[in-house]
Amino acid sequence: MAVTIEDIKKLRKLTSAGLSDCKAALNETNGDMEAAVEILRQKGKAIAAKREDRNASEGCVLADVKGNFAAIVALNCETDFVAKNQGFVDLTKQLLNLALDNKVKSLDELNALVVEGRTVADLVVEESGKTGEKTEISAYECLEAPSVVAYNHLGNKLSTIVAFNQDGVDHQVMKDVAMQVAAMNPVAVDRDNVPQAAKDSEYNVAVEKTKEEQVHKAVEAALKKAGINPNLVDSEDHISSNIAKGWLTEEEAEKARVVAKEAAEKKAANLPEQMIQNIANGRLNKFFKENCLMEQEFVKDANLTIGQYLEASSKGLVVAEFKRVNLNED
Numbered sequence: 001m002a003v004t005i006e007d008i009k010k011l012r013k014l015t016s017a018g019l020s021d022c023k024a025a026l027n028e029t030n031g032d033m034e035a036a037v038e039i040l041r042q043k044g045k046a047i048a049a050k051r052e053d054r055n056a057s058e059g060c061v062l063a064d065v066k067g068n069f070a071a072i073v074a075l076n077c078e079t080d081f082v083a084k085n086q087g088f089v090d091l092t093k094q095l096l097n098l099a100l101d102n103k104v105k106s107l108d109e110l111n112a113l114v115v116e117g118r119t120v121a122d123l124v125v126e127e128s129g130k131t132g133e134k135t136e137i138s139a140y141e142c143l144e145a146p147s148v149v150a151y152n153h154l155g156n157k158l159s160t161i162v163a164f165n166q167d168g169v170d171h172q173v174m175k176d177v178a179m180q181v182a183a184m185n186p187v188a189v190d191r192d193n194v195p196q197a198a199k200d201s202e203y204n205v206a207v208e209k210t211k212e213e214q215v216h217k218a219v220e221a222a223l224k225k226a227g228i229n230p231n232l233v234d235s236e237d238h239i240s241s242n243i244a245k246g247w248l249t250e251e252e253a254e255k256a257r258v259v260a261k262e263a264a265e266k267k268a269a270n271l272p273e274q275m276i277q278n279i280a281n282g283r284l285n286k287f288f289k290e291n292c293l294m295e296q297e298f299v300k301d302a303n304l305t306i307g308q309y310l311e312a313s314s315k316g317l318v319v320a321e322f323k324r325v326n327l328n329e330d
Contacts, residue, residue, distance in 0.1 A: 021129075058083045059138065060092040061325050063150035063159035066100035070148035070161035072325045073099060073110075074139035075124070082131045089156065091127055095120060095137065107140040141323035151178035157327045158182055163320040164310075173313045179299075180306060181322050186293040189319050190307075194292065199284070206283035210276050215267045222263035228256045293319055 059076035060083050075092040077083050095110065098120065104110045111121040118126075120137075127135040145163030149171070152159045160181040162174065180186075188194045220230040232242045233256040242248040248256075289295045294307040301309070310317040 057327070059327055060089050060156045061139075061152075061159045061327055062089075062092050062096050062156060063152055063161050063325075064096055064100060065148050065150045065161075068146060068148055068167075069100060069103050069142065069144045070150050070163070071096060071099045071104070071142040072139065072150070072159045072161055072323060073137065074159075074325050074327065075127075076134075076136050076138040076327070077131060078133040082133050083156070085131070088127070088131065091123065092156075095123075099140065099142065103142075103144070104140070105142060107137060110137065110140050138327075139325045141325060143321055143323060145320050147174060149174035149178050151175060151182055153182050158325070160322060160324045162322040164317060165320045166314060166317050169317065170313055173310070176298075176300060177293075177306060177310070177319060178322075180296065181293065181324050183299055184293075184296055185324065185326075186296060186322070187291045188293070189321060190292050190294045191288040194288070202287050203280055203284050206280035206287075207276060210279045210283070211268070211271055214271055214276070215264050218267035219260045219263045222259050223256060226255065226259045228252065228259065233257075233260065293322065 057076070058078060058080045059074055061072065061074040063070065063072040073092055073096040075088070075095065077088065082088055098104070098113050098115065099110050102109075102113060104113065111119065111124075113120045115123065124135050124137060141161065143161050143163040145165070146167035147164040147169040148161060149164075150159065150161045160178045162178045162181060164174065187198070191199075223230045223233065232248055233239050233253065239248065239253050239256070243250060243253060289297075289305075294305065294310075296306050298304040298306055298309050304312070307318070310319070
């Protein structure tokens with residue numbers, strides 16, 4: 001049976017596969033449309049399996065809201081060329097709309113949804129057959145609350161969703177907060193929601209950094225008292241370089257080493273514990289202000305924190321939760 005251009009176009013419309021692939025599938029099945037569709041689907045599975053170990057680091061990230069439910073879908077591929085293809089973007093939108101319509105709570109649940117006899121997982125595999133690239137849903141996030149908002153950054157690589165504790169929140173206020181999440185990448189809504197392990201780690205780092213600074217100050221003071229310029233002996237590489245330049249003698253270098261060692265050991269053994277704790281707690285508070293959304297400086301008004309901005313909009317208004325998906329490195 002001769003394959004017509006109309007048949008090829010029909011198969012392409014059904015599958016979105018390339019014209020040459022559609023023609024080959026119809027020739028192989030003697031014009032049987034259903035069998036040709038199945039061949040193209042199987043081809044997609046074969047390509048997906050073959051490229052399983054490839055790195056799918058490009059893609060399309062989209063977020064949207066339906067009622068009081070918000071979701072983000074990240075569909076990944078291998079190249080930016082495919083990621084920007086309208087068909088690929090449309091598939092991401094289709095998956096997102098399915099998630100919103102069904103209030104999907106997890107990636108597994110999304111993959112299991114059935115569309116016209118095929119699961120979402122099947123649709124993603126078939127996309128590999130169309131593009132020739134590894135394709136996968138790399139991230140799915142959702143939120144449900146009295147008020148929710150979604151923000152998509154230009155380029156479809158970064159999206160955020162934010163949930164609020166009140167209904168009827170001004171849309172511009174919600175959008176401002178969603179953009180803040182995109183721009184400032186907070187680690188938690190507030191300090192109470194920062195994992196204890198993260199707090200402990202930040203505090204311990206702050207303590208060690210404070211101790212190092214106190215020892216360093218003591219060493220610098222001791223070197224100056226001994227008539228040695230601390231900038232000339234701040235590392236062994238620097239000492240060697242300065243000796244070669246004639247700025248230091250071997251004797252001066254050795255004296256500096258002795259003075260620095262004795263001063264460091266003496267200071268380290270007599271560090272004021274309460275002062276160290278106070279400085280470390282100050283640094284931890286700075287971490288909270290920079291990384292907790294409600295305490296962050298509002299990017300549109302440096303005189304306000306996000307918490308103050310929300311309180312000014314509606315008394316008691318706070319962010320309940322947020323999600324952020326970014327395909328690029330922060």
